[in-house]
Amino acid sequence: MSETTAPAAERELGLEGVGCERRRKEDARFIQGKGNYVDDIKLAGTVFGDFVRSPCAHGRIKSIDAEKAKALPGVLAVLTAEDLKPLNLHWMPTLAGDVQAVLADGKVHFQNQEVAFVIAEDRYICADAIQLVEVDYEELPVIVDPKVAMAPDAPVIREDVEGKDTVGQGPRKHANHIFTWEVGDKAATDEAFAGADVTAREEITYQRVHPAPLETCGCVASMDAVSGQLTVYGTFQAPHVVRTVVSLIAGLPEHKIRIIAPDIGGGFGNKVGPYPGYVCAIVGTIVLGRPVKWVESRLDNISTTSFARDYHMTGEIAADRDGKIKALRVQVLADHGAFNTHAQPSKWPAGMFSIVTGSYDIPAAHVVVDGVYTNKAPGGVAYRCSFRVTEASYLIERMIDVLASKLKMDPAELRLKNFIQPSQFPYNSVLGWEYDSGDYPTALNKVMEAVDYRGLRKEQAEKRAKGELMGIGIATFTEIVGAGPSRNCDILGIGMFDSCEIRIHPTGTAIARFGTKSTGQGHETTYAQIIASEIGIPSDDITIEEGDTDTAPYGLGTYGSRSTPVAGAAAAQAARKIRAKAQKIAAHMLEVGEDDLEWEVDRFRVKGLPEKMATMKEIAMAAYGNVPAGMEHGLESVDYYDPPNFTFPFGAYICVVDVDRFTGEVAVRRFYALDDCGTRINPMIIEGQIHGGLTEALAIAMGQELLFDDIGNVLGASFLDYFMPTAVETPHWETDFTVTPSPHHPIGAKGVGESPNVGGVSALSNAVIDAFAHLGVTHMPMPHTPWRVWQKANELGIDR
């Protein structure tokens, strides 16, 4: 009856399921220049739109004169806030409960803010016309420092919300204040500090950076005037959310909106939120009846859409003389820029920052985060990390080193002493999380052995004796990813589940659709592997589709390492529904009871009569012709997966650097990264994610920073100034792993894309600072550029 009699193990390999280093399905088009990114989309009659932007960071608009621009041949329209007002689209709601100006309404709040939208026949004419729009500004005092923003007599940045008690995330205490978020037991923490043998305190700023994927943001909006159907192609990490948001703000019925996310050239958090460009392109196509394309320039991208971090943190840690940590206290001033457009689950103004106790068993903790407005671009996105997790992880990993230095204890030893032990899982952290699984001591010991940690410390001591600088940085981080349980997490009231829909065709091949959207992670490859292992159809016979809201089931998108934990779980669950129905059909085909069957790789066999079997292929055909009485035809399923908990990937990283005390240059000699992301679906892709995440960590730790001068000019928003590591600056990465499956995820997977960024920044920064630790240094601000590092050497008098 079977078409193949190969042994089970062989058939299992042939599926290319979970664990297989399957080559990627998406590559064929990319290596031949046949990818389809948003700027590659050419609809007949497309016109091009772009912004007139504000040169000043804070000012009143006295007048806008667009007459000359409008007179230029080829210019079709110039939109200003006045034109959007009748449509009520001059402001739009943000995901965080605030509002953001689509086009400046009488006032500009940051440099390069969108002031007018010019639409022309092509990009060249559009660029010419932008130069012809004359805008007169009355400049106002500018605030770029969040501490200054909270001064009692600080100028008011957001007059539109002046006097409001809340802008969506709780009570405000100052005109430039957005929210206070407090978690933990203050009294217990204060008490622990009062009774502690040792305390340490450090002010740590995680600088403002930008995700800067290689493809900038953009869209093509096209309104079909006859059917009233709006189609928007765009760089959307969360296409369904965009559809709902467009429906809510533009007042269009949701079924008349189709959002398509084509191939996306990297996201890293930059492509989650809605931006003024999308709204203006949509208005443009409605007004003109022609498709309107908007694509950011690099400068626009770095200076306006979604920065990350800008967290000004004060950490305090208390411990026993022997190094047992007693308490942690953290205060944060969070600079959100001119509008609160951070993309976190709605109820979490500081995201998952309360993961700040990290991998350590800390009995008391208290955290306060205050969000404030400044005259800087809006944002606060998660740049390759789960919501605010990298800030939290950096804080605790630095504080552990600071404490170690105070106790004159080895930082690895201090970590081992304070780890949450494997026997403590599931572990309830004092700040309210239930960690699902972990084995931190094994991970760190494995890495220490691999790099010969003791040998490195010995070498370091010898080098120090000779006046040379060598640093060893450790990070033993815990992430919290896979948002999330809908009881905790929603966006605009929509629970953060995700979805998968599978259809098996009569000949035994399949298509599966998802609510997520790959931005390079290889979903077309890995999702098929999950399904293949569950239902015994080879990966190559399963088409994966994402990104079209007309066909995909509703989902919340790809960010915060949520695709595998949430949509990957939905894939397994949907596949299990298929298998359950297949079992009923097989029982009917083989004329036995369902319970008489057992599953083997790709078929059901009759227990005790192994030669009696029905393969998935045969069952698929039967599903369309020979179903049991009373059963519906077809073989398909859909699953909306609401995870019972987050997943908690972790890792142990060790980084070794040599610092040139004369020039401040830092050379990464060795970087060893052990990651535990639970069950490993495709080790090749995991390793690729880790290489990429570590390289972005290198970028942040060693060079990236969005600086502003006193009048709000953004300094360095091009790739000339904003650090992008090339193959020359990027070291060789060594990777390793342990596997501690998530107990609540259907296949035990945890998500991995962001771990290397979270752990990498801490390990690199700890290494640089460790190079100076013997000289009494406990803090050096990121990024550790040669100039900054040299300044420290100079201050210590060791650069001569």
Place this chain on the structure above:
Amino acid sequence: MAKTDIKLTINGEEVEATVEPRMLLIYLLREHLGLTGAHIGCETSHCGACTVDLDGKSVKSCTVFAVQASGGEVMTVEGLANGAELHPLQAGFAEEHGLQCGFCTPGMLMRTYRLLEDNPNPSEDEIRVGISGNICRCTGYQNIVKAVRHAMRELGHKEATE
């Protein structure tokens, strides 16, 4: 603005066009000829996403005027394969996971193509320096280096086997 007639060879085919002198080569390729393989990542010649081959040299087509390419020979990623047969570099990138989002890939392929034409046996350092005008935000370069070595093996060059 006055326009100029230009004539060039692209992927072995003669092409004639009438363009504004200020039109960049990348726009000619992408907007007028439908060759959207080369991408725009920065417009300032830093990222290399727009890299194509012009008269035997890698150029960043975002900073070359179309008129400068007149009379020249251009090769883009669309011309890299030999019919249905992939160039060893293309196969190497897929085999060694040398790409993720794929946005930098056409530029990387054209750059590494020229690199191996000029120096068939580059060391790892030479490969890294050779692609340092091309930024990749996703892969961390390690697998791109592997992909180039894979292609070198395929092409029978020697460094890769060491």
